[in-house]
Amino acid sequence: MGKYDLLAKDIIKKVGGKDNIVSLVHCVTRLRFNLKDESLADDEALKHTEGCITVMHSAGQYQVVIGNHVPQVFADVCNLANIKTEAAPEKKRMSFREKSLDLISGIMMPAIGILCACGMLKGLNSILAYLGLYSDADGIYILLNAIGDSIFFFFPVVIGFNTAKKINMNPFLGLIIGAALCYPTINGTDVPLFGHVINTTYTSTLLPVILIVFLAKPLESFFNRVIPDMIKTFITPMLVLLIALPIGFVVIGPLANMLSNGISQSVLSVYKLNPIIAGFLVGGLWQIMIVFGVQIVLVVLCITNIIAGTPDPILAFTTFVTFSTTGMIFAIWLKTKDKSLKQIALPAWISGFFGVTEPAIYGILLPRMKQFVLSCLCGAFAGAATAALGLKYHTMAGMGLFEIPALLDPAQPGRSLIYSLIAASVSLVVGFVVSFVTFKDEAPLNTKDEDTSEKYKKDVIASPINGKVMALDQVKDAAFASGTLGQGVAITPTEGKVTAPFDGTVVMLFPTKHAVGLMSDHGCEIIIHVGMDTVQLSGKYFEAHVKEGDRVKKGDLLISFDKDAIEEEGYSLDTPILVTNTKDYMEVIAINNSGSTVHCGDDLIAVL
Structure with a gap:
């Protein structure tokens, strides 16, 4: 069982089940699904x-943003949904823009990691040579x-x-x-042909090989249809190479190089x-491009420049x-x-x-649009600072701190390193100051008229069930009675319905529908477990x-049961209502005494 099996099962279910999945790949933070029906x-x-x-x-993809642990989630989703990562995906209808981005991603993304x-x-x-550990003439x-x-x-x-x-x-x-195309004797020398x-x-090009492979594809399909199965495994590739490469070398390649150079010079x-x-x-x-998933365009332009030996300033700005x-x-x-915001922010700033x-x-x-707009302005400042310092991409590298090696000019690695550290520090400080000055927690609602006797009350949980209150330690289940799963009370129901005890969100619903987990708008997390076993x-x-994921209002019907x-089946219906956080x-306080009768909506538990 994988570490993220439960999350993987949830994702598979919520994308429409494994039969709705055409194919799946992942990038640094996202699961990228091709679905038969996104609806x-x-x-x-x-x-x-x-x-x-x-x-x-x-x-053209249905993208689920996971975070740093996406490879593990990807592996568990593939395992549970029986997705063969090498299988050719079925085609789905996409717009021209979607097809273009999907093609670029499919060609470039598998190589990005090893490029970095x-x-x-x-x-x-370069850094080790600059520090004097060895010279550029040494074997190491x-x-x-190389x-x-x-x-x-x-x-x-x-x-x-x-x-x-x-x-x-x-x-x-x-x-x-x-x-x-990389063979030494046909590169950079006169080759008489036709x-x-x-x-x-x-060598060190991108577009020529892509276009030549596109020419080879219909040739391969044609020869596979007309050549007998017994010999096509070697005759088909021989004929494809015999036709595609001469045409590519003489016609397609030179034109592709001209086009690549033209695009590069236009951008520069x-x-x-x-x-x-x-x-x-x-x-x-840059962050807006990330939101719309089109940042790969700048990455490809950068790679085109770098492999051609031209330092790239554009991606350096990001x-x-x-x-x-x-x-x-x-x-x-x-x-x-806000504790929940702190929990999200801690791994976010580390990553x-x-x-x-x-x-x-x-x-x-x-979710805080003002902060997003300010982050874009801070990003603009960071890009301008990078330009002012003259930093450029000289090679591909990792991300964040590991991206700095990409900016090291082989001719002046020391200066590039110092400038990079200055740009990183200034960008970090500017972002920190802007947010520290402008960010405010959202004000709690309805605080002006709050009674002073209630000023410390964080949440009141209403009764979700009509019935009789029972002290939690009287429940005939050690896990519930001990309070290890959370403090609260139990109710013996007199009617077969469970309603929302506050305004909030459904965070968990057991597949067997006998238990539901909720979070209030103030962060109180509860579970309502109907019956024992x-x-x-x-x-x-x-x-x-x-x-x-549903939003609910106090009193909304959650579960009904017979x-x-x-x-008659012999099960106890004693129902614990637990505060799981x-x-x-x-303090978690039971408002009603054991044995008292409560109705849906009556105050049941106070959390302080």
Whole structure:
């Protein structure tokens, strides 16, 4: 059983069941589903599921934002839903924009992690050489530099494999197309072909191999149809390579290189007009791009520049946006008196130092729109500061603190490191100060007319059931009677219905419908457990009128049950009402004496 099995089961259920899942991948913080019918997914229930931050519809995908532990949740979802991660996904109807983003993500995302790893190795190598541990003529420097450079030099091999896999073509055929383009004797030298002399370079390129693989796909499909099964496993790839590579080398490749250079120069020309304004705009828009899931566009442009040997300023503008956001969340964590917000903010600012800001954006900033707008302005400042210091991406690297090696200029690593630390510190401090000055906890409701005798009362839990009150220690179940699951009371019902004891949210509903968990608007968490051992009825005689994630008002019907039928089956209907977060309160007080009669809506428990 996986660590996140329960969360995985919940997610599968709320996206419409495993039969509704076409395919599933994940990025740093999100599960990215392709669903047969997105209308079957319950957005609101997922947003209110513990362990899920929010839900996004982007790039033709149904995205569930999880946070740093998404790989473990992904593994458990795949295991429970029998999802084969290598299986080719079924196609679903998508708009042109969605198809484009899905294609870019499918080609680039599998390579991002290893790109960052190699980039960090290059940055580390530069730092160690700068510190004098060895020189750039030493064997260890040469070896580490070769390891770091390898993926950038042979990038067509990686992208050829990914592209072929994405478009359901033999991925090893795509790999060989990329490898052929990197062959030393045909790069940067005169090659006479078909009456023309071709002199071009395909190592460290991106677009040529993608377009050539796209040409190879219909050729492969055609030859697979017409060539006998006995020989097509080797004849088909031979014919595809024989046709696609010469056309690609002579026609497609040079045109693709021209297009790539044109795009790169266009982007850089915007930067050259006014670097600080460009940094301000990119930094300010970065978090909005994350919200809409289109940040991959800037990443691809950056990779195109880097593998071509051109330092990229555009993605560099986003590096310290995460630091300004982290500073804001740290200030909120220090300042807030709201315990639930503190619980969200603590892991959010810690993960922010490592470049993962989705928990901060979706869990804290977006629900407080003023803070989100301010975070965008702080991000704009961070981008402008990066531009003013002249920092650029020289390689790919990790995120957050691990992104700094990407900014190290091999010619001046020491200066780049100092400037990067200055930019990180200033961005962090600006974000912290802005949020510390502007953030205020939401004022509690209805406090002006509150009676002084009630000023310390945090919540009153009304009776959810008509019946007779019983002291909790009289319940014939040691776990309930001992209070280890929470303090409270029990009620012996006289009617088969359970109503909401306060305004709040349904946070848990047992599949057998015999128990429900609620959280009040003030943070009081309770569980209402109808009967003893009634879980063994497997839902028989119970009917739920709400689902997890529903908002409820005091008095709303939650569960109905056949009281007589359950008692005839031999089950006790003594129903504990427990405050499960008892430790958050000074005292949990039963308002009614044992044996007294209560009705739905009567005051039952006070928490102080």
